[in-house]
Amino acid sequence: MASTLGGVSAALFILALALLYWHFLGYVIAMAIMRRRRKTTPALEEPPTLSVVIPVYNEANNLRSRVENLLSQDYSQDRVEIIIVESGSTDGTAEAARELEARTPNLRVLIQPARLGKASAVAEAKRVAKGSIIVVTDANTVYDRSTLAKLVEPFSDARIGGVGGRFVPKNVSDPAAAGSALYWSIEEILRAGEAALDSCCTFHGEVYAWRRDLVEPDPEAIIDDLDSAIQIRKKGYRIGYAPEAVAFEVVPTSAGDMAIQWKKNALGAIQCAFRHARFLWTAPNYYTYLIFPSHKGLQVLQPFLLLLAAAGLLGVVLTGAYDLPLIASFLSWIVISVVSASLASVEIRRESGSRPGSLVKPVVWIRTFFAFQWAVLLAWRDYVLGRRDVRWEKVESTRV
Numbered sequence: 340m341a342s343t344l345g346g347v348s349a350a351l352f353i354l355a356l357a358l359l360y361w362h363f364l365g366y367v368i369a370m371a372i373m374r375r376r377r378k379t380t381p382a383l384e385e386p387p388t389l390s391v392v393i394p395v396y397n398e399a400n401n402l403r404s405r406v407e408n409l410l411s412q413d414y415s416q417d418r419v420e421i422i423i424v425e426s427g428s429t430d431g432t433a434e435a436a437r438e439l440e441a442r443t444p445n446l447r448v449l450i451q452p453a454r455l456g457k458a459s460a461v462a463e464a465k466r467v468a469k470g471s472i473i474v475v476t477d478a479n480t481v482y483d484r485s486t487l488a489k490l491v492e493p494f495s496d497a498r499i500g501g502v503g504g505r506f507v508p509k510n511v512s513d514p515a516a517a518g519s520a521l522y523w524s525i526e527e528i529l530r531a532g533e534a535a536l537d538s539c540c541t542f543h544g545e546v547y548a549w550r551r552d553l554v555e556p557d558p559e560a561i562i563d564d565l566d567s568a569i570q571i572r573k574k575g576y577r578i579g580y581a582p583e584a585v586a587f588e589v590v591p592t593s594a595g596d597m598a599i600q601w602k603k604n605a606l607g608a609i610q611c612a613f614r615h616a617r618f619l620w621t622a623p624n625y626y627t628y629l630i631f632p633s634h635k636g637l638q639v640l641q642p643f644l645l646l647l648a649a650a651g652l653l654g655v656v657l658t659g660a661y662d663l664p665l666i667a668s669f670l671s672w673i674v675i676s677v678v679s680a681s682l683a684s685v686e687i688r689r690e691s692g693s694r695p696g697s698l699v700k701p702v703v704w705i706r707t708f709f710a711f712q713w714a715v716l717l718a719w720r721d722y723v724l725g726r727r728d729v730r731w732e733k734v735e736s737t738r739v
Contacts (some may be wrong), residue, residue: 342633344658345654345655345658345659346652347653347654348423348650348651348652348653348654348655348658349436349654349655349665350651351647351650351651351654352644352648352651352652352654352655352665353650353651353665353668354651355644355646355648355651356401356532356648356669356672357672358637358640358644359637359641359645359648360672360675360676360679360713361633361637362365362633362637362638362641363448364676364679364683365526365679366502366529366633366634366681366687367525367529367683368679368682368683368686369532370528370529370531370532370536371528371532371584371682371683371686372534373533373544374532374534374535374628375534375535376535376536377531377534378535379491380493380495380496380564380579380657381492381495381496382492382495382523383492383494383495383596386414386415386418386488386491386496386602387418387419387470387471388391388419388420388464388469388470388472389414389419389471389473389474389487389489389548390420390422390464390468390470390472390473390474390551391409391419391420391421391474391476391487392422392424392464392465392468392473392474392475392476393421393423393424393476393477393478393547394424394426394457394459394460394461394464394475394477394478395423395424395425395428395432395436395460395478396425396426396427396428396432396454396706397429397430397432397469398428398432398478398479399431399432399434399435401478401479401584402423402432402436402439402478403435403439403642404481405476405481406421406423406439406443406446407486407634407726408481409421409482409487409654411484411489412485412486412488413484413485413487413488414486414487414488416445417445418470419445419470419487420445420446420447420468420469420470421443421445421447421635422446422447422448422449422464422467423436423440423447423448423449423601424448424449424451424457424460424461424463424464425438425444425449425450425451426451426454426459426460427451427452427453428451428453428457428537428599428705430442433450433720434714436448438571438591447467449463449467449571451465453464455729456558456560456561456728456729457563457729458556458557458559458560458563458566459558459729460600460626461473461475461555461556461563462555462556462557462558462578465551465554465556465682466467466600470486470551470552470653471551472491472494472548472549472550472551473549473550473551473554474487474490474546474547475542475544475547475548475563475564476546476550476586477544477545477546477588478547479588479589480584480586480588481509481587482547482584482588483497483547483584483585483586483587483589484584485582486504486546486584486586487584489504489581489584490502490504490546490547490548490581490584491548492581493579493580494548494550494579495582496577496579498576498577499565499576499577499578499579500549500553500571500574500576500577500578501542501548501550501553501554501567501571501578501579501698502547502548502574502579502580502581502584503530503539503541503542503543503545503547503564503578503581504545504546504547504577504578504581504582504584504585505527505530505543505546505570505580505581505582505583505584505585505586506518506522506523506545506546506558506586506588507585507586507587508523508587508588508589508590509587509588509590510589510590516553517599519590519591519597520590520706521619521707522707523590523615523681523685524687524703525687526543527582528686528687529634530580531544531580531582533580533630533675534578534580535579536625536629536630537624537625537626538568538571538572538577538578538579538626538630539568539578539579539580540565540568540578540626540630540631540634540635541564541565541568541634541635542565542567542568542578542637542739543564543566543586544562544563544564545586545588546584546585546586547564547567548568549571549664550576552697553570553571553574553576554570554571555570555614556566556616558729559729560605560607560610560611560729561603561606561607561610561727561728561729562606562607562608562610564601565607565608565611565635566607566611566614569611569615569618569619569631572618572624572626572627573615573622575617578718595710597707597710597711597714598710598713598714598717599707599714600714601711601714601715602709602715602717602718602721603638603718605638605715605717605718605719606718606721606722606727608638608718609639609718609719609722610722610727611635612631612635615696619631620634624644638709638715639715639718639719640723641711641712641714641715642716642719643711645712653661653731661718665666665719674679706730
């Protein structure tokens with residue numbers, strides 16, 4: 340009995356470590372290699388018409404600069420319309436939006452009497468949108484001048500149904516934001532590699548676009564970007580990536596604020612995994628069998644895999660099952676993990692260019708790691724208890 344329990348404990352310990360290694364390091368390195376295969380896309384024959392949707396709640400201070408930023412884009416303005424969807428704001432956002440509408444020919448304002456979530460706002464805008472491509476962004480985001488032009492370039496490939504841009508922390512030089520910067524640096528590597536292989540797992544909510552006939556925004560979706568990406572992939576189209584379509588936004592500067600935002604993302608990922616389970620389990624392709632499980636699936640299972648590894652280790656110790664093969668396997672795992680972490684750090688440094696060295700200091704990894712585990716556990720608690728609020732709450736440190 341003890342030997343059986345010891346064998347099971349050892350197997351669980353090794354399995355949990357293997358899955359954790361793949362999620363944290365193996366998949367990152369695999370996608371870093373894969374993204375070097377990225378192919379250039381042919382030029383568009385004609386720039387598509389765009390409907391840029393800005394869902395807003397209490398963004399009176401940001402609206403004017405956001406609209407000015409979009410109007411300054413290096414894209415034919417006669418092919419762009421801006422749709423602001425105001426949802427129950429209490430700070431005069433509706434009045435500010437109406438003032439902008441009165442003096443901006445290609446801008447339209449829709450008013451929702453109550454906050455119904457970002458997906459509901461996007462659905463409201465789609466009903467009146469005229470563009471063949473829907474672009475979704477936030478009110479406190481800043482686009483590089485060429486972002487819209489770069490964002491639509493991959494649509495020259497008829498197989499591409501949606502395209503995500505690149506998110507860059509606006510306050511990246513702030514040492515307090517190093518944890519968030521680390522997270523987004525890894526996300527950049529993953530999305531570039533995923534797009535080269537098949538499809539990005541998801542979009543950045545601040546900068547993404549899709550063919551208007553492929554997505555029906557679901558007001559019940561907690562995070563519309565992931566739900567939209569899965570809808571597109573379910574219809575047989577791919578999700579491309581445009582790293583030169585840059586969006587800047589302030590990121591959280593504390594572990595607590597990071598946990599708030601990550602909890603919402605984790606809760607949305609859990610919801611999507613269950614809502615689209617049939618597709619994710621029965622449609623064999625790189626997206627369903629590799630990309631989604633590695634990027635999002637294991638992400639929301641992290642705390643439980645850690646507990647499983649701890650339980651397996653405890654069982655091994657109590658039953659005395661730590662024989663030479665197990666010890667050799669564990670030591671090999673440590674060596675592989677150290678080498679992989681070094682390679683990942685080099686890749687992150689190469690990717691982040693002139694960003695501060697604190698981005699890859701061990702203390703940043705550790706703080707980010709535990710903040711994320713806590714966020715995922717809170718997300719599971721909320722999902723089980725039915726607390727599935729579709730309204731996005733921005734933390735105050737990012738509301739500028």
